[in-house]
Amino acid sequence: xxxxxxxxxxxxxxxxxxxxxxxxxxxxxxxxxxxxxxxxxxxxxxxxxxxxxxxxxxxxxxxxxxxxxxxxxxxxxxxxxxxxxxxxxxxxxxxxxxxxxxxxxxxxxxxxxxxxxxxxxxxxxxxxxxxxxxxxxxxxxxxxxxxxxxxxxxxxxxxxxxxxxxxxxxxxxxxxxxxxxxxxxxxxxxxxxxxxxxxxxxxxxxxxxxxxxxxxxxxxxxxxxxxxxxx
Amino acid sequence: xxxxxxxxxxxxxxxxxxxxxxxxxxxxxxxxxxxxxxxxxxxxxxxxxxxxxxxxxxxxxxxxxxxxxxxxxxxxxxxxxxxxxxxxxxxxxxxxxxxxxxxxxxxxxxxxxxxxxxxxxxxxxxxxxxxxxxxxxxxxxxxxxxxxxxxxxxxxxxxxxxxxxxxxxxxxxxxxxxxxxxxxxxxxxxxxxxxxxxxxxxxxxxxxxxxxxxxxxxxxxxxxxxxxxxx
Numbered sequence: 001x002x003x004x005x006x007x008x009x010x011x012x013x014x015x016x017x018x019x020x021x022x023x024x025x026x027x028x029x030x031x032x033x034x035x036x037x038x039x040x041x042x043x044x045x046x047x048x049x050x051x052x053x054x055x056x057x058x059x060x061x062x063x064x065x066x067x068x069x070x071x072x073x074x075x076x077x078x079x080x081x082x083x084x085x086x087x088x089x090x091x092x093x094x095x096x097x098x099x100x101x102x103x104x105x106x107x108x109x110x111x112x113x114x115x116x117x118x119x120x121x122x123x124x125x126x127x128x129x130x131x132x133x134x135x136x137x138x139x140x141x142x143x144x145x146x147x148x149x150x151x152x153x154x155x156x157x158x159x160x161x162x163x164x165x166x167x168x169x170x171x172x173x174x175x176x177x178x179x180x181x182x183x184x185x186x187x188x189x190x191x192x193x194x195x196x197x198x199x200x201x202x203x204x205x206x207x208x209x210x211x212x213x214x215x216x217x218x219x220x221x222x223x224x225x226x227x228x229x230x231x
Numbered sequence: 232x233x234x235x236x237x238x239x240x241x242x243x244x245x246x247x248x249x250x251x252x253x254x255x256x257x258x259x260x261x262x263x264x265x266x267x268x269x270x271x272x273x274x275x276x277x278x279x280x281x282x283x284x285x286x287x288x289x290x291x292x293x294x295x296x297x298x299x300x301x302x303x304x305x306x307x308x309x310x311x312x313x314x315x316x317x318x319x320x321x322x323x324x325x326x327x328x329x330x331x332x333x334x335x336x337x338x339x340x341x342x343x344x345x346x347x348x349x350x351x352x353x354x355x356x357x358x359x360x361x362x363x364x365x366x367x368x369x370x371x372x373x374x375x376x377x378x379x380x381x382x383x384x385x386x387x388x389x390x391x392x393x394x395x396x397x398x399x400x401x402x403x404x405x406x407x408x409x410x411x412x413x414x415x416x417x418x419x420x421x422x423x424x425x426x427x428x429x430x431x432x433x434x435x436x437x438x439x440x441x442x443x444x445x446x447x448x449x450x451x452x453x454x455x456x457x458x459x460x461x462x
Contacts, residue, residue, distance in 0.1 A: 009283045013242045013326055050315075052240045052324045058315040082313045082328045084281075084289040093283045095244055095328065097313045226458075 011084075012094035015061040016047030016135070018142030019074060021120060022159040022168070023105040027175040028120040029139055032069060034132055035117065038090045043121070044132030045139070047096065062099040069118050070103065071111030076158035076221070077101035080142055088134045100142035102158035143176070150176035151228040154195045154220055163199045163213035166190055177230060186229070190214075195223035242315075243325035246292040247278030247366070249373030250305060252351060253390040253399070254336040258406040259351040260370055263300060265363055266348065269321045274352070275363030276370070278327065293330040300349050301334065302342030307389035307452070308332035311373055319365045331373035333389035374407070381407035382459040385426045385451055394430045394444035397421055408461060417460070421445075426454035 019030040031043040046069045048061070055061045063073045077099050084095035105120070112118055121129065123143065126136065149155040156172045157164070170186045190196055197217045202210035250261040262274040277300045279292070286292045294304045308330050315326035336351070343349055352360065354374065357367065380386040381404045388395070390403050401417045421427055428448045433441035 010241060011244045011281050011283070013244045050242050050324060050326075052242070052317065055324075056317050058313060058326065079312055081310055082289060084328065086283065086287050093281060095281075095289065095326070097315065097326065097328075
């Protein structure tokens with residue numbers, strides 16, 4: 001015999017994702033306007049229930065939902081943490097397993113322009129929105145995760161379309177960390193890391209010399225700085 | 232209208248905890264022998280369903296289950312991650328939100344000695360057991376989390392009864408990290424950290440001078456070494 005879980009009140013279990021990108025000098029997060037009860041009309045994280053026929057793992061659920069909203073699977077995703085409780089959803093006790101991810105803006109531009117319920121929002125201006133559920137706290141946790149990644153890795157490069165300049169990458173790091181970084185020191189740290197590869201091409205830059213262009217190396221996700229990049 | 236989650240197949244959602252302690256020169260993990268289907272008789276992590284009347288948060292569930300198995304709430308606990316999938320439990324698609332925690336052996340000695348289904352196991356000898364579900368992988372994730380904590384913090388002190396010697400704490404760190412640490416360097420790093428407090432008492436040590444005894448400072452959980460403790 002033993003436990004039959006169907007004898008217990010159901011816990012609503014969902015998967016939500018905090019997807020960031022970089023566009024027009026801003027860090028942006030993807031939000032979806034809720035069509036249904038509860039909190040219809042509010043902007044919330046892309047997420048949904050587990051589809052037991054199609055999803056073999058929690059990451060499959062995150063991939064499926066993000067692909068349905070952006071047209072593609074993001075190049076970088078990691079589990080952020082689970083948020084649960086009696087009070088976070090009016091329908092009852094609920095748990096969401098949250099992922100956080102990065103994508104180049106251009107990778108999903110066409111898809112997102114084709115719909116009205118899915119948009120990028122400047123993370124510095126989220127206070128102008130009333131977000132659904134506890135999603136503001138989940139977005140904050142995602143920002144903190146990538147703040148750490150920006151200090152100790154070059155994973156933020158996944159927010160940029162290849163090839164990219166180190167000026168753009170440094171700007172992504174600055175937005176995530178919340179402080180200005182020295183240009184020379186950033187270039188030196190990137191070159192020492194081997195986590196990015198020079199393409200050999202250059203792009204015109206506003207002033208002076210053209211910028212070297214880079215792409216991600218296969219080791220990018222595993223590379224970790226001993227000293228944080230702000231020091 | 233909108234989604235009614237009761238129309239969807241139920242996802243089994245549980246909370247499991249990887250609780251470690253230090254005893255007789257060994258790192259140990261708490262396991263509970265399963266009484267019920269599925270996998271009755273196997274040793275597995277202490278865990279269970281969310282009790283919607285008693286638990287306001289996921290951490291409440293972890294605390295409640297651990298207190299029922301050890302008699303006390305552990306002094307250190309953090310969320311480890313969620314493990315989910317179609318194949319991990321024969322009853323169907325399931326998710327467990329895993330926590331990992333530390334407790335002094337003495338804190339729960341009386342309670343655990345009074346029951347037969349709950350025991351400490353040497354983590355170096357878990358290969359002799361056939362564990363339930365994917366709990367071996369969850370224990371590995373808990374060890375890796377505390378390996379990082381042992382390199383960059385003194386959080387492992389939560390596995391020791393106060394007051395404790397630095398020889399014992401160093402041994403806990405060595406077991407978690409998997410390498411020998413220099414005695415002098417460890418003492419210096421602890422003293423520089425301010426994360427532990429000398430009690431002023433001493434305990435006899437095997438050879439030579441008695442050992443100074445320490446307790447945890449209120450800043451212990453927040454203290455982080457810039458350079459890892461093995462260097």
